[in-house]
Amino acid sequence: MKIVILDAKTLGSDVDLSGFKQFGTVEVYPTTDSSQLLERVKDADIIVTNKVVIDKNALSVAEKLKLICVAATGYNNIDVRSAVEKKVAVANVAGYSTESVVQTTFGMLFYLLMNLRYYDDYVKSGRYAQNDIFTHIGRPFWEIxxxxxxxxxxxxxxxxxxxxxxxxxxxxxxxSTSGINRKEKYKRLNLNHLLETSDIVSIHSPLNEKTYNLITLNELKKMKRNAILLNLGRGGIVNEKDLSVALDSGYIAGAGLDVLEKEPVSSNNPLLTVKNKDRLLITPHIAWTSIxxxxxxxxxIIENIKAFLEGRERNRVDLRQ
Structure with a gap:
């Protein structure tokens, strides 16, 4: 059995990949671009990919391929129709990063809400040493x-x-971005009511036709002036040009983003030139990346491979579409 890991760099150098060796030969590549893909997958029995696109061409070349393991929950980088035709199974992983994303959500909130960058700079710049009292209330914050x-x-x-x-x-x-009615312990509101009345708004939804550009300048203007917006869902849900306008116009107090529409960020992204930089925190899609x-x-992923080889259904993606 030959296993090919196409973009191991996205998993970090501090995680243990030795468990894959129990299945056979393992080839590990830090990254794989489109010009390298076909050569690397042509003899693979199992492919492990995070963001490398496995398209029809790759599937046609990989004649021995039996299983694609997606090192993520989403599998939009896989040509599902071609996988069905080639009788190649696809397995993803869900729920692995919940606590990491939740922790990042609150880390972003408190960084923005409590003006931690400002206060840290205040002390390290030497200004605190010149203060005439023991504290400094230059940027008041509120309790959640x-x-x-x-x-x-x-x-x-x-x-x-x-x-x-x-x-x-x-x-x-x-x-609810899906519109599906479920019995929840929390009060369900329409989007406008939620935006108008919330002090903190956090986004944790997938990107689809219902959520693309869900938050534009029109929605941002409805939020409280002291509100904080956090997007830990997907880039594209919040219109980035409109958010830059909202931040510089003071329509909201601050925004924290771990996801952007294009990743890595484009050099001309309007968020990089926001005037009020203290109002904005951007991290490079790290919320999921705790050790x-x-x-x-x-x-x-290793358990998914074991289950596949033993003929068990485990985290198998339903490819009937």
Whole structure:
């Protein structure tokens, strides 16, 4: 059995990949571009990919291929129709990064809300040493206890964020991006009502035709002036040009983004030239990347391979579309 890991760099150098060796020969590539793909997959029995696109050409060349393991929950980088035709199974991993994303959500919130960059700079610049009192209230902040937290996308991550927000004393409400009615303990609102009344809005939904450009300048203007917006779902849900306008116009107090429409970020992205830089925190799609989450991801992929070889259904993607 030959296993080819196409973009191991996305998994980090500090995770243990040795578990794959129990299945046979393992070829590990840090990254793989389109010009290298066909040569690398042509003899593979199993492919492990995070973001490398496995298209019809790759599937046609990989004549021995039996299983594609996606090192993620989403599998939009796989040509599903061609996989069906070639009778190649696809397995993904769900739920491995929930705690990591939730932790990042609150880390972003407190960084913005409490103006931590400003206060850190204030001390390290030497200004605090010249202060005439023991404290400095240059950027007042408010407590989240008793405030309304609006969640867009109440899936596994959204529910966990809701639980933690409640532990801080927040009132949690949500907007369903799918429109499916489920019995939830939290109050469901339409999008406008959620935006107009929430002090914190966090996005944890997938990107699809219902959520693309869900938040534009029109929606941002409806938010409270002291509200904070967090997007840990997918880039493209928040219109980035409109967000830059909203931040510089003071329509919202701040925004934290772990995802962008184009990743890595384009050099001409309007968010990079926001005037009020203290109002904006952007991280390079790291919310899922705790050490524990990445090792759990690897362990789950190994279990998916074991299940496939033993003829068991485990995290198998339903390719009938």
């Amino acid at each position: 206890n008793g405030k309304r937290w609006g969640i867009i996308g109440l899936g596994t991550i959204g529910r966990r964020v809701a639980e933690v927000a409640e532990s801080f004393g927040c009132e949690v409400v949500y907007y 524990e989450a990445r090792q759990k991801l690897i362990d789950e």
